[in-house]
Amino acid sequence: MAQGSVQVTHSGPSRWRRRTGEYDCLAAALEAAADGDVLSVAPGTYRENLVVARAVTLRGADGAPGSVRIAPADGVAVTVRASAALLDLHVEGHDAAAPALLVEDGAPELIGLRVVTHSSAGIEVRGGARPTVRQCTVDNVTGTGISVLDGAGGIFEDCEVLAAGQSGITVHDGGAPRLERCRVHHARGAGLSVTGEGSTLEAVGCEVYEIKGAGVRLAARAAGRLTECRVHRVAADGVTLDGEAVLALTDCDIHDVPENGVDLRARSVLTMSRSTVRHFGRNGLSVWDPGTRAEADRCEIQDSTGDYPAVWVSDGATAVLAACRVHDVPDALFVLDRGSCAEVADSDLSRIRGTAVSVSGGATARLDDCRIREATTGAWFRDPGSGGTLTGCAVDATATGVIVTKGADPTFEQCSVSSPLEAGFYVSAEGRGTFRHCRVTGSGGFGFHVIDGCRATLSHCRTERCARGGYEFADGGAQGPVSEGCTSDEPVAVPAVERAPVPAPAAPPKPAAAEPAAAPPAAASRPAVAVLGELDKLVGLDSVKREVRALTDMIEVGRRRREAGLKAASVRRHLVFTGSPGTGKTTVARLYGEILASLGVLERGHLVEVSRVDLVGEHIGSTAIRTQEAFERARGGVLFIDEAYALAPEDSGRDFGREAIDTLVKLMEDHRDAVVVIVAGYTAEMERFLTVNPGVASRFSRTITFGDYAPEELLRIVEQQAEEHEYRIGEGASDALLGYFRAVPRGPAFGNGRTARQTFEAMVERHAGRVAQLSHPSTDDLTLLYAEDLPALP
Numbered sequence: 001m002a003q004g005s006v007q008v009t010h011s012g013p014s015r016w017r018r019r020t021g022e023y024d025c026l027a028a029a030l031e032a033a034a035d036g037d038v039l040s041v042a043p044g045t046y047r048e049n050l051v052v053a054r055a056v057t058l059r060g061a062d063g064a065p066g067s068v069r070i071a072p073a074d075g076v077a078v079t080v081r082a083s084a085a086l087l088d089l090h091v092e093g094h095d096a097a098a099p100a101l102l103v104e105d106g107a108p109e110l111i112g113l114r115v116v117t118h119s120s121a122g123i124e125v126r127g128g129a130r131p132t133v134r135q136c137t138v139d140n141v142t143g144t145g146i147s148v149l150d151g152a153g154g155i156f157e158d159c160e161v162l163a164a165g166q167s168g169i170t171v172h173d174g175g176a177p178r179l180e181r182c183r184v185h186h187a188r189g190a191g192l193s194v195t196g197e198g199s200t201l202e203a204v205g206c207e208v209y210e211i212k213g214a215g216v217r218l219a220a221r222a223a224g225r226l227t228e229c230r231v232h233r234v235a236a237d238g239v240t241l242d243g244e245a246v247l248a249l250t251d252c253d254i255h256d257v258p259e260n261g262v263d264l265r266a267r268s269v270l271t272m273s274r275s276t277v278r279h280f281g282r283n284g285l286s287v288w289d290p291g292t293r294a295e296a297d298r299c300e301i302q303d304s305t306g307d308y309p310a311v312w313v314s315d316g317a318t319a320v321l322a323a324c325r326v327h328d329v330p331d332a333l334f335v336l337d338r339g340s341c342a343e344v345a346d347s348d349l350s351r352i353r354g355t356a357v358s359v360s361g362g363a364t365a366r367l368d369d370c371r372i373r374e375a376t377t378g379a380w381f382r383d384p385g386s387g388g389t390l391t392g393c394a395v396d397a398t399a400t401g402v403i404v405t406k407g408a409d410p411t412f413e414q415c416s417v418s419s420p421l422e423a424g425f426y427v428s429a430e431g432r433g434t435f436r437h438c439r440v441t442g443s444g445g446f447g448f449h450v451i452d453g454c455r456a457t458l459s460h461c462r463t464e465r466c467a468r469g470g471y472e473f474a475d476g477g478a479q480g481p482v483s484e485g486c487t488s489d490e491p492v493a494v495p496a497v498e499r500a501p502v503p504a505p506a507a508p509p510k511p512a513a514a515e516p517a518a519a520p521p522a523a524a525s526r527p528a529v530a531v532l533g534e535l536d537k538l539v540g541l542d543s544v545k546r547e548v549r550a551l552t553d554m555i556e557v558g559r560r561r562r563e564a565g566l567k568a569a570s571v572r573r574h575l576v577f578t579g580s581p582g583t584g585k586t587t588v589a590r591l592y593g594e595i596l597a598s599l600g601v602l603e604r605g606h607l608v609e610v611s612r613v614d615l616v617g618e619h620i621g622s623t624a625i626r627t628q629e630a631f632e633r634a635r636g637g638v639l640f641i642d643e644a645y646a647l648a649p650e651d652s653g654r655d656f657g658r659e660a661i662d663t664l665v666k667l668m669e670d671h672r673d674a675v676v677v678i679v680a681g682y683t684a685e686m687e688r689f690l691t692v693n694p695g696v697a698s699r700f701s702r703t704i705t706f707g708d709y710a711p712e713e714l715l716r717i718v719e720q721q722a723e724e725h726e727y728r729i730g731e732g733a734s735d736a737l738l739g740y741f742r743a744v745p746r747g748p749a750f751g752n753g754r755t756a757r758q759t760f761e762a763m764v765e766r767h768a769g770r771v772a773q774l775s776h777p778s779t780d781d782l783t784l785l786y787a788e789d790l791p792a793l794p
Helices: 027-031 530-539 542-562 586-599 622-633 657-670 683-689 694-699 711-724 733-743 753-771 779-783
Strands: 007-009 020-023 038-041 044-046 049-050 055-062 066-068 078-080 085-087 088-092 100-101 109-111 114-117 121-125 131-132 137-140 144-149 156-158 161-166 169-172 178-180 181-189 192-195 199-205 207-211 216-219 222-227 230-233 240-243 246-250 253-257 263-266 268-275 275-279 285-288 293-297 300-302 309-314 318-322 323-329 331-336 341-345 348-360 365-370 371-382 389-391 394-405 412-413 416-418 425-428 435-436 439-441 444-448 456-459 460-463 469-473 482-486 575-579 607-610 637-642 676-681 702-707
Touching: 027 038, 027 049, 044 542, 049 275, 055 088, 055 253, 121 137, 137 144, 144 161, 144 309, 169 199, 178 371, 192 199, 192 222, 216 222, 216 246, 240 246, 263 268, 285 293, 285 318, 300 309, 300 341, 309 318, 309 323, 309 341, 309 657, 318 331, 323 331, 331 341, 341 389, 412 753, 444 460, 460 469, 530 542, 542 702, 575 586, 575 683, 586 607, 586 676, 586 702, 607 622, 607 683, 622 657, 657 694, 676 683, 733 753
Parallel strands: 038 055, 044 066, 049 078, 055 085, 066 088, 078 100, 085 109, 088 114, 100 121, 109 131, 114 137, 121 144, 131 156, 137 161, 144 169, 156 178, 161 181, 169 192, 178 199, 181 207, 192 216, 199 222, 207 230, 216 240, 222 246, 230 253, 240 263, 246 268, 253 275, 263 285, 268 293, 275 300, 285 309, 293 318, 300 323, 309 331, 318 341, 323 348, 331 348, 341 365, 348 371, 365 389, 371 394, 389 412, 394 416, 394 425, 412 435, 416 439, 425 444, 435 456, 439 460, 444 469, 456 482, 575 676, 575 702, 607 637, 637 676
Antiparallel strands: 007 020, 007 038
16 A cells, blocks of 8 residues: 555445545545445555544554554544544644544444544543543643543543643533543543533543542532542542532542542532542541531541541531541541531541541531540540540540540440540530440549539449549539449549539628629638648648748738838749659649638639640640630639640650640730649659740749658558548558558559558458458447558559
8 A cells, every 4th residue: 555545445235336445535535435344544644634424444554553643733633423443543633622533423442542632632522422442542731631521421441641731531511431441640630520410430440640630520410430440649639529429439549649538528429438548648538518428438548648637527517437447647537517427337546646536616426336546635525516426435545535625515335445644534624425334444644534513424434543543523513523333443432423403692792882892712711821731731741831831921021012112022923843643733732822812912712723635736726725715714823734744745746735835935924913823743854844945944933842752651641541531540550551651662653642542542441341241340340440451562
């Protein structure tokens, strides 16, 4: 065949027709060809606009891919309107307003085509066309790689979009293609884009990567199904759904995404099964807006590269996770805003740098049979209306197991918290919560720590091996916590706490005419000398008592000098308390507040005790708000920050504790006379804490050290406890107690005064077991504690 010629082999049954014919252009050959004819095209460049309107086969004569180049100056290079077959052709278009290859009708086969073009689309399929496209490549730096629209369909097998100036593959206006083993990369828009009601896309075994936009985008009621697909190395979200779109992902892998792994909004619905989202910069899965719903079954979300929660549910959306794994992320699951809901079952949340589950803004979460491990906080509920249920969940190796605060009211059934560094369950700042058949073991703090008089309800809970005690109900009262049937491995059983009826308020006294009505300070009922007397009764702490008296004398003399019209030295009232747990730091802080109130330095003198969990939030800005709220609660009294060094961990990373310190320093400066701040903790750690902010050391100029109790002082504490509870130390018991306290290991678990109180409680329990065997015990039998009542050494 001559260069640039076309040979037509006729296959028609009529004998009079020539069996072959040779033409010097493609248009003439196509005009002469009939259905079933084969057009063998000699190698060369054909600058013609082809229209294939019959069911012919068009191929290169020598079978060499790309040897036949169809490259008109403008318009559509090739238009197919029949069930033809095009093989091994090279197609070029140079019209930005038209596609290079347009399929308008029929079920043609396009095999081995290479489309290199600057067109609106490399391949466009429209109308009733249903092509089968195999092993074709598209390189279109101007427009879309492949476009399927107007109700068209087709199957694309082993095809590749090498580059696209817009989206790699677009489906709209009712298009419905199927992709098998296709690759789409280096597109400036989305990799796969499906829009419009009735538009659908099915993709199996495909790969989308090196995309400037989203990997996969569905919008405006479009639908899709991706199976065994990979989406990675994109510049935006991996998968995004908007406008009531519907998508199913099965056995897919989405990774190396700088934004969200999967993002859906505006009543869209996502179903994920056996899929993985990893190495994402924002959320692995983010779900927004009322009516939007994501369901994930046996999926894995892991290895975040950013500072955002792995799963984000907000603005009334719903997420359902079943048998999923979320790990190695900053935070695992955040549910925000009223109407938002998360349901999680049989799932693992582990190696979480921040909070595993956070529920706020009136949202709800339901977790059943889930496992939370190695997180800073296991679950955190806050804000009025926030709640839900955790049933059969296990929380292990966290800093704090569960936090309930700021009016939240969740329910916990048969949940366990093991080995938290601090509290197992912590309720503060008007938090509530119902805890039934829950267990805390191996806590470094309290098992259940309920402060601020929060109305939590505990039923048949159990604590074991909690370093600071099983249950601590601080600042309780008529509206405080309720416990029923709760137990502990501590020697004395946990008493039930009932809510007393609130008495009707008495009529307030009539104020004097010249004075405005005002509530008296809470601590003003006791003069300073009475409070100092209580301080003196505390066992040991001689150096602490001297320091407090010196401060009190300075403040009192300063007040008198001012009354006399003299200058008074400025006294720094903020303090640092250093020492081991159980040495009386909280008690002395409470008494110090009362003393300052009695001297008129503080308005009320009440104590507000907080720790890191009350001050530090999960996001930039939330920590400052929490710190300000704690400061406001302490206004007129003492803000006592226990283990303050935890606000500045040595390996801070993305930690927001330093934001709490910065906020606190500013508040202390702006409201220097409103609140006294005491920070407390271990000696070495507190020395480091004072160096983290230039303003910290200048505002805490006085440090009071609380030494460990000597064995003799521990003995005296036991004697005081016995006297208070109407017991007596029997003959030989004092020497035995002294020997016991000398032998007690003084490691990290040693509790000082708490150890003494726990020892007394253990003796009472063993005494009860002994005396219960007597049929007619005497008064001595009922009151005397002997050496045999001592517990075994820990």
